[in-house]
Amino acid sequence: GAVVSQHPSRVICKSGTSVKIECRSLDFQATTMFWYRQFPKQSLMLMATSNEGSKATYEQGVEKDKFLINHASLTLSTLTVTSAHPEDSSFYICSARPGGARNNSPLHFGNGTRLTVT
């Protein structure tokens, strides 16, 4: 159980374009989803917390106008990287846990999206 699906797995785009990444919880409802980013040889860094029906919460240093998050349903959150630049090239991973943000159960991760901006 607790399967999280992420799409696409890999995307290459040109500088200045926008890219949308989808994250779905397949067998549970997720009022909260978490978006992480991982640069090569570094750990996962939380970018933002996506909240169903309300605004996302962004971590310090993450530009909310550049990384648009929409959590329109209990099973779907999207991250749009707007006007992407080469420095945005990274591994983006979404995650969620059954039962919402306030419980102590582990996060389950999607397979990640490898973004390359040329």
Next chain:
Amino acid sequence: QKEVEQNSGPLSVPEGAIASLNCTYSDRGSQSFFWYRQYSGKSPELIMSIYSNGDKEDGRFTAQLNKASQYVSLLIRDSQPSDSATYLCAVNIRDLEYGNKLVFGAGTILRVKS
């Protein structure tokens, strides 16, 4: 001080040996702790969860938690080459606005040599 700290390694152990991975955390109020394994280019997969002081065993893996010392560890018995990966310690840190957020350590690279 980082919220979750791990030795980056690499930790090299021979096949069949015990690998010991350590992690410390800063939030005394944390209640849940996790070990994830991450292969290169892949997303993390959950190995162990631990919530109470003491040891928790699952197959070849044992997680150990000492809340007084703010320390959590992972032992891997009979290490196999397929265990070679980065092991991430993750701690639920209290967040006043949204309950908990999972914070990861930098990860320890484990290499098991056959």
